[in-house]
Amino acid sequence: MELIDKIGNEGKKKDVPDFRAGDTVKVYYRFNEAGKTRKQIFQGIVIQKRGSGMNSTFTIRKISHRIGVEKIFPVHSPLIDEIEILSRGHTRKAKLFYLRDKKGKKGKVRQSKKRTLKAYKNKE
Amino acid sequence: MLGLIGKKIGMTRTFTEEGNSVPVTLLELGPCVVTQQKNNDKDGYNALQVGFQEVDEKKVSKPLAGHFKKNDLKFYKFLNEFKVGENNLKEFDVGSELTVEMFRETELVDVTGVSKGRGFAGVMKRHNFSGKNATHGTHKSFRGAGSIGQCATPSRVFKGKKMAGHMGNSVTTIHNLEIVRVDKDRNMVMVKGAVPGHKNSNIIVKKVKQ
Numbered sequence: 001m002e003l004i005d006k007i008g009n010e011g012k013k014k015d016v017p018d019f020r021a022g023d024t025v026k027v028y029y030r031f032n033e034a035g036k037t038r039k040q041i042f043q044g045i046v047i048q049k050r051g052s053g054m055n056s057t058f059t060i061r062k063i064s065h066r067i068g069v070e071k072i073f074p075v076h077s078p079l080i081d082e083i084e085i086l087s088r089g090h091t092r093k094a095k096l097f098y099l100r101d102k103k104g105k106k107g108k109v110r111q112s113k114k115r116t117l118k119a120y121k122n123k124e
Numbered sequence: 125m126l127g128l129i130g131k132k133i134g135m136t137r138t139f140t141e142e143g144n145s146v147p148v149t150l151l152e153l154g155p156c157v158v159t160q161q162k163n164n165d166k167d168g169y170n171a172l173q174v175g176f177q178e179v180d181e182k183k184v185s186k187p188l189a190g191h192f193k194k195n196d197l198k199f200y201k202f203l204n205e206f207k208v209g210e211n212n213l214k215e216f217d218v219g220s221e222l223t224v225e226m227f228r229e230t231e232l233v234d235v236t237g238v239s240k241g242r243g244f245a246g247v248m249k250r251h252n253f254s255g256k257n258a259t260h261g262t263h264k265s266f267r268g269a270g271s272i273g274q275c276a277t278p279s280r281v282f283k284g285k286k287m288a289g290h291m292g293n294s295v296t297t298i299h300n301l302e303i304v305r306v307d308k309d310r311n312m313v314m315v316k317g318a319v320p321g322h323k324n325s326n327i328i329v330k331k332v333k334q
Contacts, residue, residue, distance in 0.1 A: 004133050004134045004136060004150055007150060007307065007310065007312060007314075008134070008136035008148075008150060009136070011138055011139060030143070031143075032143070053136065054136050054137050054138070055137055074137075074139075074145060076139070077139060077143055077145070078139050078141070078143050079143035
């Protein structure tokens, strides 16, 4: 088990920001298409974080042209350039799958009063 | 082919330079020691007997202890034979050490281990049968196998018919797994894909026949 922590997690990124389900984030990522690397941005609410170490992933949901779109990113993927946190949400659950069934205002996550962006900056 | 004895540590993932995720298994291999040479003239085949995991003398049986003492070796918990060519016999004398340095990245290997035991398993789990209907009047038997043969001819069940029974806990070999990384300092090899057995179970890694 020691070995898997040491070697298996060697490719882990060190600059991953501390975000939770309910936070709104902007992900800057690259992908290969027809031999070329293209850059894209995906912005939305984090509805789940799962796994540990190298295996951890997170799911982002957004409403695009009235259609819900979800994307799963591996946290430590080298194709992710940056994860920018736009706002901190207040949630009572760790997995926000209920958002899939909600429309309009109910499909939103209230901003956290304790976990504000300022509070995180002061910590650093 | 020449190989090593080792231990399965567990699975994780790595990323390629293009960003593709590769599922890998970590294996701790060797260092192993050649404990005996078998040659064609005396034994009828060429092979190297290899020992892994040093233990106290008390932990091995007396006949085995004598076998090790004959060549002034230390005592090993696990022994395995690898059939090799004559040039390997000349290269590795009794007492010489085998390490992960024999493997190269992107090389293919066969991995043998004892698969996880599943106990007495039904036909759906053991042989991927489809089971029976959930509705339409199915009575009490939802996961059964159905008919196992005909009537008066042949009036018996054929041998080897797939039925429920003990599953797993058998020696299993996975062929042609790619080596992703070799770490000489930690005696560790990363292999692409899954390997039979529990964590910390013993495995044998062999080179693939060219």
